[in-house]
Amino acid sequence: MSDGLRTGAMRGDSLLFLTDEQLRQGIEAMFFAYRGFTADPDRILSDMAYGRAHHRALHFISRAPGTTVNNLLNILGVTKQSLNRVLRTLISDGLVESRVGRADKRERHLFLTDDGRQLEQTLSDAQRARMRAAYRDAGPEAVSGFRTVLEAMMDPEMRRAYTRLKESGQ
Amino acid sequence: MSDGLRTGAMRGDSLLFLTDEQLRQGIEAMFFAYRGFTADPDRILSDMAYGRAHHRALHFISRAPGTTVNNLLNILGVTKQSLNRVLRTLISDGLVESRVGRADKRERHLFLTDDGRQLEQTLSDAQRARMRAAYRDAGPEAVSGFRTVLEAMMDPEMRRAYTRLKESGQ
């Protein structure tokens, strides 16, 4: 790696980072890192009757309280049948509340209950702890590059969803 | 948290990248990017009787021909029973060859057949194309940061496996 390159440097030596070998290393890095990324919440959830799908639902409901089922569907990229199975258990277990829409009564708006918030917090804390350690080790410039590449890797539609969430957040 | 900073780069403005909001954005970026990361091979595989697990097996056998089942197990992080199901179909479909070990007859060494190599290539090409586009858009410095953060996010054991592969590669 190393490489100063960049500005006047995109010729000759450069583009080395686009070799098949470099790309393959990136692919493997994504694979191994994603395993770490999900490991901690998975461990916590394995003791309960929940799985990764429940975590994802809790995360995005927490992030966008009042979101509709349809919106959540699009963000998660699963079918309504699949999401419904997850939501049903979360609602009946009292972690998520579903309120009929005021403007459009067909819609259901989703909120976390106190219990839901608490579980989400537990999972989130575990995942953030790993993220924080990685960020700290890598430093701010690496983090910036990390986010840039991830964003470039998304499907355009998901990039829009991501950007929307990001802007609503801060 | 906080902690002994770093060196030149961490003063004043800094540590902003460690706020919960920043971490959450990183988490979401990982989620959405991973979807993109797997989307292209998944699309190709959905027409066949194979899935993502088959792709992973093909990838790592291609990367380390002659690897044993046990070694593959550790890299993939699944149980031997789970891997075995995948390998069985790949072998019976003539994409992977399993040879009994010479030194230790308990071991099976795995190799891709010509057909296996061809499918692996097809999947790999699709995945690399997206990776290449993302890398190109982001630039070499961002790529360097990307890899640094991913590496820091891995479990130590996986980081070792990753490093070993990386060094065997180039």
Add this chain to the structure above:
DNA sequence: TTGGAATGTCAACAACACTGACATATACTG
């Protein structure tokens, strides 16, 4: 040589995704 460890296989089950079909309530439109 015998017992334990390593390796791999088979069977059964669970989680979570998918498709397809259909029901219900509500909203919109001509």
Add this chain to the structure above:
DNA sequence: CAGTATATGTCAGTGTTGTTGACATTCCAA
């Protein structure tokens, strides 16, 4: 108002991929 579209929920069936448990084979060391 009638008819169509939308949002949600549900049932049934299927596929992939993970899990445990049980077991056979092979190797190695006491």
